[in-house]
Amino acid sequence: MLKIAALIVAAGRGERAGGAPPKQYRVLAGRPMLRRSVEAFAKQAALLQVVIGADQSREYGSAMQGLDCLPPVGGGATRQQSVRNGLEALARHKPDLVLIHDAARPLVSSALIARVIAALEDSDAAIPLLPVADTLKRETNGAWTTVPRDGLLRAQTPQGFRFDAILKAHREFATRDLTDDMALAELADLKIAAVPGEDTNMKVTTPEDFVVAERLLGAGGEYRTGFGFDAHKFIAGDHIWLCGVKLAHDHALEGHSDADAGLHALTDAILGAIGRGDIGQHFPPTDTKWRGAPSSLFLEHAMKLAQEAGGTVVHCDVTLICERPKIAPHRDVMRARVAEILRLDISRVSVKATTTEGMGFTGRREGIAAQAIATVRFA
Numbered sequence: 001m002l003k004i005a006a007l008i009v010a011a012g013r014g015e016r017a018g019g020a021p022p023k024q025y026r027v028l029a030g031r032p033m034l035r036r037s038v039e040a041f042a043k044q045a046a047l048l049q050v051v052i053g054a055d056q057s058r059e060y061g062s063a064m065q066g067l068d069c070l071p072p073v074g075g076g077a078t079r080q081q082s083v084r085n086g087l088e089a090l091a092r093h094k095p096d097l098v099l100i101h102d103a104a105r106p107l108v109s110s111a112l113i114a115r116v117i118a119a120l121e122d123s124d125a126a127i128p129l130l131p132v133a134d135t136l137k138r139e140t141n142g143a144w145t146t147v148p149r150d151g152l153l154r155a156q157t158p159q160g161f162r163f164d165a166i167l168k169a170h171r172e173f174a175t176r177d178l179t180d181d182m183a184l185a186e187l188a189d190l191k192i193a194a195v196p197g198e199d200t201n202m203k204v205t206t207p208e209d210f211v212v213a214e215r216l217l218g219a220g221g222e223y224r225t226g227f228g229f230d231a232h233k234f235i236a237g238d239h240i241w242l243c244g245v246k247l248a249h250d251h252a253l254e255g256h257s258d259a260d261a262g263l264h265a266l267t268d269a270i271l272g273a274i275g276r277g278d279i280g281q282h283f284p285p286t287d288t289k290w291r292g293a294p295s296s297l298f299l300e301h302a303m304k305l306a307q308e309a310g311g312t313v314v315h316c317d318v319t320l321i322c323e324r325p326k327i328a329p330h331r332d333v334m335r336a337r338v339a340e341i342l343r344l345d346i347s348r349v350s351v352k353a354t355t356t357e358g359m360g361f362t363g364r365r366e367g368i369a370a371q372a373i374a375t376v377r378f379a
Helices: 033-039 057-064 079-091 110-119 163-172 181-187 207-218 261-273 296-308 328-342
Strands: 004-010 047-052 097-102 125-131 136-140 143-147 153-155 159-162 192-196 222-235 239-242 245-248 311-321 349-354 367-378
Touching (some): 004 033, 033 047, 033 057, 047 079, 079 097, 097 110, 097 163, 110 192, 163 181, 181 192, 222 261, 261 296, 261 311, 261 367, 296 311, 296 328, 311 328, 328 349
Parallel strands (some): 125 192, 311 349
Antiparallel strands (some): 097 159, 125 159, 136 143, 222 367, 239 245, 311 367
């Protein structure tokens, strides 16, 4: 079998998208845009290489946590230089084919990727193209002329190449300033094949593009909701864990892990949404290796199972039920921690608290309970 590499170019600042962080790290329908672009290639490429900006290591680590990628490579002053840096990093792995893709095209389909790969069977390079549908105008010193559309096509990525051929072209024409890799293939006189592109494989550039991309990702999808509940009793101790945050308290919570009722309830909610049982099935309380384990491990596992099933956690709501400690002073820290674990924007995470007005075991301050709802979208 041919060894296929995917090279995702993500070194830009994305200033036209507005705001911070750079657009490739902004959340798009529940996941960072860069992560969506990389995940699109995970099933068809053995090697995943990302090129990032020099000051983007922290954002990259947060967005790509858990993905099996090669270490990121720093970009250059131009896109062409960034791509060459990525190709040079891949050279030691000796791929047969490479698919070069812009991180700003997160809606690329597996069918389009497959078409590009198939076209390389008889060609050195392959490019997705779309006809130009709009009327084109040229302005020169205030004068307007219509540009004929005949023969004009829009180029997309991924652009596929036989690896040795495109690396040689990048090295040979390194001093040229070109806008895409296919221009280098043209200079190197490589045999180029065209495949049909897709209108939905849009390049996300402006704030308005994010709105359109969100709509496309939501169109035709299925939403599932799961519910989780958990409770732990107080024992002697000096702290508790709730929603991934350590709080000083005059008691501890009893449990085979860190007894984080909030994260346990949320883990069960995600498992419920994807029909994968409950937390006890995946992490049996009789297994001593989970004694004292951080409950973030359980939540990350549930999220990974959701992704493997084709789903994305897009929202969660946790309610903590207790008389003490007071949750309000810690609520935003808890939201931030849950958002970090699930790689969600904090606006998609809710943590709140209530009491039972002195009734029941929580009212008697014998323990803490939590309930959670998770929403998972399937494309």
